[in-house]
Amino acid sequence: MSAQAVVRPERKIPEWKRREVEELSKLISSHRVVAVFKLTGLRANLIHEIRRKLRDIAILRVAKKTLxxxxxxxxxxxxxxxxxxxxxEPLGFIFSNTSAFKLKIILDKNRIxxxxxxxxTADFDVTVPEMNTGLPPGPILSEFGKLGIPTKIEGGQIWIAKDTVVARRGDVISPELASLLARLDIKSVLKGVVIEKAYEDGVILTR
Incomplete structure (x- = not known):
């Protein structure tokens, strides 16, 4: 009995992948700096805003590592x-003719x-200001108490009695504090694109 070779059908590469590889190849060829950043924790609207701010000096792309x-x-x-x-983790890519050092400075200044x-971790001292929270009295009062935030009731609503620092720069935000700050619409971290590695003029640079 003669053995017959198994002929496997040629796997067809999707057209979108072909286009993606072609576009990435052109970007690599036309820019002397290529940098990568982690997408984990970055919201789409944040990436869109940073892309807008960098549009004159860099191109941001999200792409698969294999491509x-x-x-x-x-x-x-x-x-x-x-x-x-x-x-x-998934990565984003930056293509630019501006030095990686300058890109880092610009990105640091544009954290949101x-x-x-x-x-x-808190990126700066976090203060809950004296204000009307707009919240009705209830179980949440005990949350303010646990976090050392003085309150008073006026007009059927909870007021913060005085400006209170609830976290210092570098402090880890607890689940209770994170929840309360979100309800009060108080922001305590700066998010942005952080360059993890960069290729510039033939050299690989790391953080």
Whole structure:
């Protein structure tokens, strides 16, 4: 009995992947700086806002790491694969002709205040100001008490009796404080794009 080779049908590559690789390859070829940042914890509207602020000096793209590696090969820069090899999480990419150092400074200046999640670290001293919370008296009063925030009741609503610092820069935000700050619409962390690695003129730079 003669063995017959099993012929597998050629896997068709989706057109969107072909286009993505082509566009990424062009971006790599036309920019001397390529940087990567983690997408974890970044909301779409935040990325959109940062993209808008950087539009004159950089292009931000979200792409799959495998497609980026293929694009780097096609652009004649296979060493760019080192930018993504240490990360398991999704990544975003920045393409620019501005130095990585200047990009970092610009990105740091354009971080945006956001509500903290439990376990995150306060980026600045957080103060609950003297104000009308608009909240009716109830079980929430005990939450204010636990956090050392003085209150009073006026007109059937809870008022903060005086400005109170509830967290210092570097403090870890507890679940109780995160929940209360969100209800009061007080933001305590700065969110933005943080460059993890960058490729500039043939050199890989890390944080």
């Amino acid at each position: 980026f590696k293929i694009a780097a090969e096609r652009a004649g820069k296979p060493e760019l694969a080192k930018l993504v090899e240490d990360f398991k 205040p956001m509500h903290a999640k439990a376990g995150e």
